[in-house]
Amino acid sequence: MDYNFKEIEKKWQDIWEKECRFEVKxxxxxxxxxxxxxxxxxxxxxxxxxxxxxxxxxxxAVARKKRLEGYNVLFPMGCDSFGLEAERTAIKEHKxxxxxxxxxxxxxxxxxxxxxxxIDWSREISTxxxxxxxxxxxxxxxxFKHGLxxxxxxxxxxxxxxxxxxxxxxEDGKCCQCHAETVQKTKAQWVLKMxxxxxxxxxxxxxxxxxxxxxxxxxxxxGRSQGEVVKFKIREGGEFEIFTTCIxxxxxxxxxxxxxxxxxxEKLKDKITNYDEVLRYINETKKxxxxxxxxxxxxxxxxxLKGLMAINPANGKEVPIFIGDFVLASYGSGAVMAVPSHxxxxxxxxxxxxxxxxxxxxGEGCSSDCAYEKTSYLGKGAKLINSQEFxxxxxxxxxxxxxxxxxxxxxxxxxxxxxxxxxxxxxxxxWGEPIPMVYCETCxxxxxxxxxxxxxxxxVESYEPTKDGESPLSAxxxxxxxxxxxxxxxAKRETDTMPGWAGSSWYFMRYCDPRNDKEFASQDALxxxxxxxxxxxxxxxxxxxxxxxxxxxxxxxDIGLSPVLEPFKTRISQGIVLGSNGVKxxxxxxxxxxxxxxxxxxxxxxxxxxEAFMGDYFQSVNWNDDGAKSCNxxxxxxxxxxxxxxxxxEYSKELSYHIHSAIKKVTSDIDNVxxxxxxxxxxxxxxxIYKVKRINKAEYKTLLLLLNPFAPHxxxxxxxxxxxxxxxxxxxxPKYDESKLVQDSVExxxxxxxxxxxxxxxxxxxxxxxxEKLAKESLREKFEGKNIVxxxxxPNRIINFIAK
RNA sequence: GCGGGUGUGGCGGAAUGGCAGACGCACAGGACUUAAAAUCCUGAGGAGGCAACUCCGUGUGGGUUCAAGUCCCACCACCCGCACCA
Numbered sequence: 001m002d003y004n005f006k007e008i009e010k011k012w013q014d015i016w017e018k019e020c021r022f023e024v025k026x027x028x029x030x031x032x033x034x035x036x037x038x039x040x041x042x043x044x045x046x047x048x049x050x051x052x053x054x055x056x057x058x059x060x061a062v063a064r065k066k067r068l069e070g071y072n073v074l075f076p077m078g079c080d081s082f083g084l085e086a087e088r089t090a091i092k093e094h095k096x097x098x099x100x101x102x103x104x105x106x107x108x109x110x111x112x113x114x115x116x117x118x119i120d121w122s123r124e125i126s127t128x129x130x131x132x133x134x135x136x137x138x139x140x141x142x143x144f145k146h147g148l149x150x151x152x153x154x155x156x157x158x159x160x161x162x163x164x165x166x167x168x169x170x171e172d173g174k175c176c177q178c179h180a181e182t183v184q185k186t187k188a189q190w191v192l193k194m195x196x197x198x199x200x201x202x203x204x205x206x207x208x209x210x211x212x213x214x215x216x217x218x219x220x221x222x223g224r225s226q227g228e229v230v231k232f233k234i235r236e237g238g239e240f241e242i243f244t245t246c247i248x249x250x251x252x253x254x255x256x257x258x259x260x261x262x263x264x265x266e267k268l269k270d271k272i273t274n275y276d277e278v279l280r281y282i283n284e285t286k287k288x289x290x291x292x293x294x295x296x297x298x299x300x301x302x303x304x305l306k307g308l309m310a311i312n313p314a315n316g317k318e319v320p321i322f323i324g325d326f327v328l329a330s331y332g333s334g335a336v337m338a339v340p341s342h343x344x345x346x347x348x349x350x351x352x353x354x355x356x357x358x359x360x361x362x363g364e365g366c367s368s369d370c371a372y373e374k375t376s377y378l379g380k381g382a383k384l385i386n387s388q389e390f391x392x393x394x395x396x397x398x399x400x401x402x403x404x405x406x407x408x409x410x411x412x413x414x415x416x417x418x419x420x421x422x423x424x425x426x427x428x429x430x431w432g433e434p435i436p437m438v439y440c441e442t443c444x445x446x447x448x449x450x451x452x453x454x455x456x457x458x459x460v461e462s463y464e465p466t467k468d469g470e471s472p473l474s475a476x477x478x479x480x481x482x483x484x485x486x487x488x489x490x491a492k493r494e495t496d497t498m499p500g501w502a503g504s505s506w507y508f509m510r511y512c513d514p515r516n517d518k519e520f521a522s523q524d525a526l527x528x529x530x531x532x533x534x535x536x537x538x539x540x541x542x543x544x545x546x547x548x549x550x551x552x553x554x555x556x557x558d559i560g561l562s563p564v565l566e567p568f569k570t571r572i573s574q575g576i577v578l579g580s581n582g583v584k585x586x587x588x589x590x591x592x593x594x595x596x597x598x599x600x601x602x603x604x605x606x607x608x609x610x611e612a613f614m615g616d617y618f619q620s621v622n623w624n625d626d627g628a629k630s631c632n633x634x635x636x637x638x639x640x641x642x643x644x645x646x647x648x649x650e651y652s653k654e655l656s657y658h659i660h661s662a663i664k665k666v667t668s669d670i671d672n673v674x675x676x677x678x679x680x681x682x683x684x685x686x687x688x689i690y691k692v693k694r695i696n697k698a699e700y701k702t703l704l705l706l707l708n709p710f711a712p713h714x715x716x717x718x719x720x721x722x723x724x725x726x727x728x729x730x731x732x733x734p735k736y737d738e739s740k741l742v743q744d745s746v747e748x749x750x751x752x753x754x755x756x757x758x759x760x761x762x763x764x765x766x767x768x769x770x771x772e773k774l775a776k777e778s779l780r781e782k783f784e785g786k787n788i789v790x791x792x793x794x795p796n797r798i799i800n801f802i803a804k
Numbered sequence: 805g806c807g808g809g810u811g812u813g814g815c816g817g818a819a820u821g822g823c824a825g826a827c828g829c830a831c832a833g834g835a836c837u838u839a840a841a842a843u844c845c846u847g848a849g850g851a852g853g854c855a856a857c858u859c860c861g862u863g864u865g866g867g868u869u870c871a872a873g874u875c876c877c878a879c880c881a882c883c884c885g886c887a888c889c890a
Contacts, residue, residue, distance in 0.1 A: 002842085042890060084889055156888070166888040189888095213808060217885085220807050291805095291886065326805090345805090419806095420887090427888060500890050539884060542808080575810095576884085584883095613828075615817055619809090620883070624816060626829055633843095634828085640843090677818070680827040687827090690844080749823040754871050756823060792870060794822045802870055 003639040005603030005632075009713040013116055021729065022118040026512070026528040028072035035529045036063040037508055037568075039537035039545075040078045040125075042500075043104035045089055046592075048111040049585060050611070050623060053595045055574040057608040058617060058675055059536050060117045061709035065670050067118070068705060068733040074529055075118055076511040078125035079105050082133075083500035084166060087431040091464055097431040098459075101128055111596065116604050116712055123514045127503030128431075132510060134454035135520035136503050137436040139552070140425075141447040142559060144437070148193045151445070154424050155330075156469075157289070158185040163469040164428045173287050183286045187469065189426035190435055190496060194551050198222055198418045201550055210571040211618075214542045221543040223419025228403050229333065231411045232256065235309040235318060236271045240264050243332030243417055246374055247406070248398040251387040252339040252360035254350065255320045256310045257302060259327040259334040260285040265305070273307040278323065285325040293325045300352040301325060313411040314402070315388060324349065332417055340371065347371035360386050361395060423548065425498060430463035430472040432497030440484035440491040449485050455493070471495040504545060505552040508532055508567060520561075527563045535568040542573055572673055575620035577611075585623070598628045605711035606632035612675035612710050631679075635714050637686050638707065641695055642718065648696025655699055656740055658688040663736035666706045675710070682707055697724065702734045750775045750782075751800040757782040768793050775799050 016022065026033075038059045041052060063075040081101045090097040105126060112119065125132055143149040157165040159175035159182045169176045194201075202222045205215045227245035234240070240258065244250075258264060260282045269275050281303040285293070302324030309318040326345065327336055340350035341359040347370065350357060361377050362385045377395060384390050390398045406412035426435065434455045436448040448455055458479050463472045473479050473495035484491040506520070513525035537545070549567060556562035578584055579591030598607045609631040615621035651659050662685040669678035685703060689695050695703075701724050708715040708728065719728040747761045748771075758779040762771055772791055776783055783801075790802040 080890070082890095088889095164888070167886095168889045217808055221886085223807090424888070429888085499888070504890075538890095539808085541885095541890080543885065544887070545890075578883095613816090619817095621816070624829070627816075630828060636843090676816095677827080680818075683827055747823090751823085751871080754822095754869095759823075790870070792822090794871095798822050798871085800822080800870060 002632075002636055003714065003717075005605060005635075005714070008717045009114075009116065009604050012713045012716050013113060016116075016118070017113075020122070022075065023120050023122050024072060024074050026525050031070060031072040033528055034063075034066045034071040034073045035508075035532045035534075036066065036073060036075045037511075037532045037535045038077075039535075039541065040080050040504070040507060041108060042083060042085065043079045043081055043101055043108050044085055045100070045104055047104075047107050048115075048595055049577075050593045050595050050598070051574075051577040051585075053115055053607060054577055054611040054614075054617075055536055056112070056117055057115060057611055057710075058574065058673075059534070060115075060119075060608075060712075061612065061675065062534060062670060062673075063118050064709040064712060065667075065733060068708070068731065070732065073118075074123075074511065075120060076123045076125075076514075077112065077117070077119045077121070078123075078507060078511070079108065079127070080500065080504050080507070081105065081126045081128035082432045082498075082503055084168075084429065084431070087429060087463065090431075096459065097463065098128070101126075114596070114599065114604060115608070118712070123511050125507060125510050125514050127433075127507065128457075130454045130456055131517065133433040133503065135510070136433050136498065136506070137448070137453050137455060138450065139506065139520065139556070140433075140498070140502070141436060141450075142561075143192055143555065144445070144447055146555070146559065148196065148555065149190060149425070150193070151188045152191045152422070153186045154189045154191065155184050155290075156187045156189075157182050158469065161467065163465050163467050167289065167291075170289065173289075173292075181287060184289070185286075189424050190437075190494075192423040192425050192551075194423045194547075195418055195420060197551050197554055198224065198420050199416075200554060201420075201547060204550075204554075204566055207566045208571070209569055211573070214546070214571050214573065217542050218547060221420060221547065224416060225418075226414065226416050228406065228412045229415045230313065230337070230406060232310045232313065232337075234264075234268070234321070235311060236268065236307065238264060238268055240310075240335050241333040242335045242337050243415060244337055246339070246342065247402050247412075248384065248390075248395050249339040249342045249360055250312065250314045250337065250402060250406075251384075251390070252341050252358045253312050253317070253319055253337045254340060254356040254358060255322055255338045255353075257322045257324045257327050257336050257338055257349070258305075259329040260323045260325055261329040262323065262334050265323065268305075268308060271307050272305050274304070278303055278305060281323060281325075288325060290328060290330070293328065300348050302349060302353070304353070313406060313409060320355070322349075322353070330421060331419065342371055342373060342377075344371045344373060358386055360384055420547075423501075423551075425502070426496035427499050428469060428471040429465060429497055430457075430460065432499065433457070433502060434473065435494045435496050435498060437494040438482055438484060438491045439494065440487060440489060442489060443484055443486040443491075445494075446484055446486045446491070452485070457497075471497060473497070501545060501548050505548045506556075508535075508549070509553075509556075509562070523561075523563065530562065531564045531566055532568045533570065535571045537571070537573060538576070539573040542571070546571065573618065575616070575618050578620055578622050580623045580625065591623075593623050593625075602628040602632040603635070603714075605635055605714045609635065609679060609710050613679040615676055617673050617675055634683060634686065635711055637690065638703070638711075639714060639718060641686075641689060641700065641703075642722065644689065644693050644695045645700060645722070646694055646696050649698050650696075651698055651702075651740075652692075652694070652696060654692045655688065655695070657743065658685050659699055659702055660736040660740040662706060663702065663734050664741065667733070667736070670709065679710065682710075697722075700724075701731070704728070705731060705734055746796045748775075748796065749798045750779055751798060752782060752786065752803055754800055764796065771799055775801075 063073050066073045086097045086100050090100045157170050159165050159180055161178045161180050162175055170182050175182050202224055225245050228247045229241050229243050231239055231241050302322040305321045308321050310321050338346040340346040340357045362383045382395050384393050384398045436455045438446050480492050482493050509521045512529045513521035553562050553567040585592045606628045610627040614627055662681050665681035666678045704715040704719055716728050745761050745763050747759050749756050750758050760775050760778045762774050786803040788801045788803050792800040
C-alpha cells in the first residue's frame with residue numbers, strides 16, 4: 001500500500017513549526033556558520049509556481065545537508081514587495097498596493113510552508129515594511145553624504161497622455177496603454193554614482209567563486225575598455241572629442257559621426273547648410289529607445305552636417321561629419337571616428353552614403369563586402385600601410401607610437417571607458433521607498449535627519465502615475481511641504497521613490513539581524529554570517545541585481561559598515577521550468593502547473609525529488625506531468641523497504657560497496673549542485689537493495705540521511721517509526737571509506753586501432769603487462785596476423801592496441 | 805545588433821578526452837491476480853540479420869588525436885538579458 005504522504009507531511013511540518021526547528025542563533029558554540037541564500041520572491045498574485053519550488057527545494061536540500069554536517073545554517077526568506085507589478089494589480093483591482101502585497105505574501109508563505117522548507121521564519125522580512133525601508137532610506141542618505149548620490153539629467157520615456165513610462169511599457173515606440181507615440185526626454189533624477197566603483201566591481205570578481213559565465217556577464221556589463229580620447233578641430237570653428245580603442249586606424253578615417261544629441265550641432269547650426277534636414281533626423285531619433293538605436297540594421301542611417309568638415313589631427317586631412325543614431329550620447333564622448341575599411345558598421349555606413357575607404361592595415365581580410373576588423377588582425381603581426389611614418393610597424397607597435405605622437409601634440413590622452421552607467425535611482429511612482437531628501441531654497445538638497453526616519457509612504461487615494469510626469473506623492477501638500485532640517489525655513493520633500501532594486505540590494509544583510517531598530521544590522525551579526533556561502537537566483541539577475549548588491553556592499557564596506565569586500569562567495573542560477581510544450585509557463589497558454597496540485601496528488605516529497613531529478617539544475621527543463629508520479633513510486637519503494645529491515649549496525653558485505661559509493665556520489669553532487677545525479681545515485685542504491693531484499697539498520701539509516709535533504713518528511717517519518725537513534729535531527733551526515741570502493745575485478749573494453757573488439761574482466765590489482773596478456777589471450781582470434789606496435793591503457797576502462 | 809547560454813533515443817536527461825545513451829518516463833514481455841490496477845522481474849538507440857555479428861549514430865561542415873558528445877575553426881537553430889518590470 002502507498003504511504004500516506006498527506007498525513008505524514010502535515011505531521012512533520014507541524015512538528016518543525018512547533019519546535020522552531022530551523023530557527024538559528026548568530027553564534028552556536030562549537031559550530032561553524034553557513035549562510036544559504038535564495039533570492040526572495042516578488043509576491044505576485046500568481047503565487048508559487050513550479051519554478052520557485054525547483055530552486056527553493058534545491059537550496060533547502062543544501063541547507064539541510066549542511067545542518068546534518070554540523071553547520072549552524074542560516075536559511076532565511078522574505079519578500080521583495082515594492083515595485084510596479086503590485087501597483088498595477090492594485091490599480092486594476094481598485095485596491096491599495098499595501099493590501100495587494102499583504103494578501104500575496106500570506107498566500108506565498110502558506111505555499112512555502114507546504115513545500116517543507118527549512119526556513120527560519122523568525123527572520124522574515126519585507127522590503128515595504130517601514131521598519132525595513134527606514135534603513136534603505138538611511139543607507140541612501142549615506143550615499144548622499146559621501147557624494148555618491150546626486151540629481152542629474154537623464155533620459156526617460158515620455159508619453160504625452162500617461163507621463164513617464166518604463167521601458168516595458170513602450171512597445172514599438174508607442175505607449176502600451178494609450179498607444180500614443182512616445183519620445184525620449186530628459187529629466188532630473190537621482191543617480192547613484194556606481195561608475196566610481198566600476199574598476200573594483202570588475203577586479204574583485206577574482207575574490208569570488210561565481211560560476212564562470214556569471215563572472216563573464218558581469219565583466220561584459222561593466223564593459224571596461226582602454227583607449228584614447230582624441231580632439232578633432234572643425235574647419236568652421238570649434239572642436240569635439242572622440243573615444244577610440246583602435247588608434248592604429250586613425251589614418252583610415254574617412255568621416256566622423258556624432259550622436260544626434262551632440263551639443264556641437266546646436267552651437268554650429270548657422271554653419272550647417274542643411275539644418276532643416278538635420279533637425280528632422282534629430283526628432284526622428286527621439287522616438288527611438290537606445291536599444292532600437294544600437295541595432296545594426298539601423299546603423300546605416302544618418303545625415304551629413306553639410307558645410308562642416310573635421311580635421312584629422314594625425315595628417316590634417318579634412319573629412320565630412322555625420323550624425324547617426326547608432327552613436328549614443330551616453331557612451332564615450334558621444335562621437336566616433338569612422339574607419340570603413342576596418343569596422344563593419346562604418347563599412348556599411350560608408351557604402352550607404354557613398355564614402356571613401358582607406359585600408360591602413362595590411363592583410364587579406366579587407367574585401368568588397370566586409371571590413372577587416374580588429375578581431376581578425378590583432379595579435380597576428382599585421383602591419384600598417386598608408387599611414388605615413390607609421391607604415392610598416394605592427395599594429396601593436398603602432399598603437400603605442402601613434403598615441404605617443406598625438407599625446408605630444410596635445411590632442412589626445414589615454415582614458416578608460418565603461419559601458420556600465422550610473423544607477424538611475426528615481427521613479428515617478430507611488431509604490432516605492434520615498435527618497436528621504438528635502439529641497440530648501442537656501443540650503444539646497446538636505447537629507448532627512450536620522451531621528452525622522454523612516455519617511456513613511458503616505459496612504460493616498462490616487463496613486464496612479466501622473467500625466468505631468470511627477471510622482472503621485474507630489475499631489476499631496478501635507479507630504480510635500482515641510483521645513484528644512486538645516487535652516488528651518490519652509491522646504492519641499494523629494495517626491496520621487498526608489499526603484500525596486502533598492503530594497504533587494506542589501507536584504508541579505510538584514511536577515512543577519514532582522515529586528516534591530518538601532519542600525520540596519522549589528523556588526524557582530526554581519527561578521528557572523530557574511531559573506532553568503534551560496535547565493536542562488538535567476539539568470540535574469542546575474543547582471544543588474546548582482547552588480548547593484550555588490551556595489552551597495554562595497555560602499556558600506558568603504559564606510560566601515562560591511563565586514564566583507566564581496567557579499568557573496570558563490571553565485572549560481574537555476575534554469576527555468578518551462579511548460580510541457582517547451583515554452584514559458586503562462587496563463588494565456590494554459591500550460592501553468594500549480595505545485596499545490598502536484599503535491600496534492602503525489603506528495604510534497606515526490607514533487608521535491610522530481611524537481612531535483614528532472615534535469616541539470618542550471619538548464620531550463622520542460623515540465624513533465626508523469627515525473628512526480630515516478631518519484632512517488634521511488635519514495636514508496638524506500639518506504640516499503642521497512643519490510644526488508646533486519647538487525648545490524650554495520651554495512652553488510654552485499655551492500656557495502658553500493659552504500660559507500662552512494663555516500664560519495666550524493667555528498668559531492670549536492671556540493672556541486674548536481675541534484676539530478678544525486679537522486680539517480682539514490683535510485684541505484686534502492687535498486688541494489690531490492691536485489692538482495694534485505695537491509696539492516698545501519699544501511700537504512702544511511703539511505704534515509706542521504707535522501708533526507710530532498711525528501712525530508714518521509715525520511716523523518718520512517719526514522720521515527722523505526723525508533724532509530726539518535727533522532728534524525730541530531731544525526732550526522734554519513735561518511736564513506738575510499739578503500740571500500742575498490743572492487744576486486746572490473747570489466748574493461750579491448751580496442752584494436754580504437755575500435756572495440758571485445759571486453760574482458762580483469763582483477764584490479766594487476767600490472768599493465770598482465771592486462772595486455774589477459775586481453776590478448778581472451779580475444780586471441782582478433783589478434784591473428786596483427787602486428788601490435790603500441791598499447792594504451794586507461795585504468796579500469798580501456799586497453800587500446802595499435803596494430804599495423 | 806551586443807552580451808551570456810543551449811543543441812545527445814519516442815520523451816526528461818547521464819557521461820575527469822577513454823565502452824555514448826547511467827537514472828527515470830513512456831513502451832513490450834513475464835510473475836502475481838478470476839480480471840484489472842498496483843507491485844516485482846526482464847528487455848530495449850537506429851538499420852540489417854534466425855543468430856553470432858555488421859554498419860550507422862550526440863544540430864551541420866571541417867580539423868586535432870591512438871581515441872571527440874567532450875578540444876579547435878566555420879556555420880545553423882533555439883533560449884535568456886540589454887539599464888524605468890524586478
